[in-house]
Amino acid sequence: xxxxxxxxxxxxxxxxxxxxxxxxxxxxxxxxxxxxxxxxxxxxxxxxxxxxxxxxxxxxxxxxxxxxxxxxxxxxxxxxxxxxxxxxxxxxxxxxxxxxxxxxxxxxxxxxx
Numbered sequence: 525x526x527x528x529x530x531x532x533x534x535x536x537x538x539x540x541x542x543x544x545x546x547x548x549x550x551x552x553x554x555x556x557x558x559x560x561x562x563x564x565x566x567x568x569x570x571x572x573x574x575x576x577x578x579x580x581x582x583x584x585x586x587x588x589x590x591x592x593x594x595x596x597x598x599x600x601x602x603x604x605x606x607x608x609x610x611x612x613x614x615x616x617x618x619x620x621x622x623x624x625x626x627x628x629x630x631x632x633x634x635x636x637x
Contacts, residue, residue, distance in 0.1 A: 525567050527555070529583055530574035530608070538608070539572065549581035565598055572606040572635070575614035583609065584617055591621055594628055602628075608635045 528535035528543040529552055535543035546552045559565040571590070575583040593599060605625065607618040615634055622632040 525564070526570040526572075527552075527568055528572045529577070529586060530572070531576060531578040533574065533608075535572070543572070548577050549586050552586050566600040568599055569601050570604045570606070571602065572608055573618065575607075575609035575611050575618070582614075584614055587618055587621075591625070594625065594630065599630075602630050604631045604633060606633050606635045 526539075526543045528539065528545050529547075530545070531547045535541075535545050544555070546555055556565070559568070573583045573587050577583050577586070587605075590599070590605075594602065607615055609615050609618070619632060619634055625632045
C-alpha cells in the first residue's frame with residue numbers, strides 16, 4: 525500500500541492512481557486503526573507527507589507520531605517516506621529524521637512538485 529497525506533492535492537495528478545489519499549490527521553488515524561484491525565500495517569510500503577492538512581493537526585505532527593510507531597516496531601514493510609510540502613521550514617524539520625529512519629531501512633526523500 526502507498527499512502528498520500530495531503531488535504532488538497534490529488535495523488536492522481538502527482539504520483540499515479542495506486543495511492544490511498546488521506547486528507548487530514550483524523551483520516552490518517554482512522555486508517556491506521558483500520559490497518560491494525562486487519563493486521564495490514566506492515567503492508568504499507570510508501571508514505572507521502574504534506575505539512576498542511578487544513579484545520580487541526582499538521583502533517584509534521586502525523587509524521588512524528590508515525591516515526592514513534594516505527595521506532596516501536598511498526599510499519600515493517602515501509603521502504604520510503606516522501607516529504608512533498610511547499611513549506612521550506614517544515615520540509616527541513618521533516619528531513620531532520622533522515623538518519624534516524626535510515627537506521628530502520630526507510631529512505632526519507634524530499635520531493636518538489
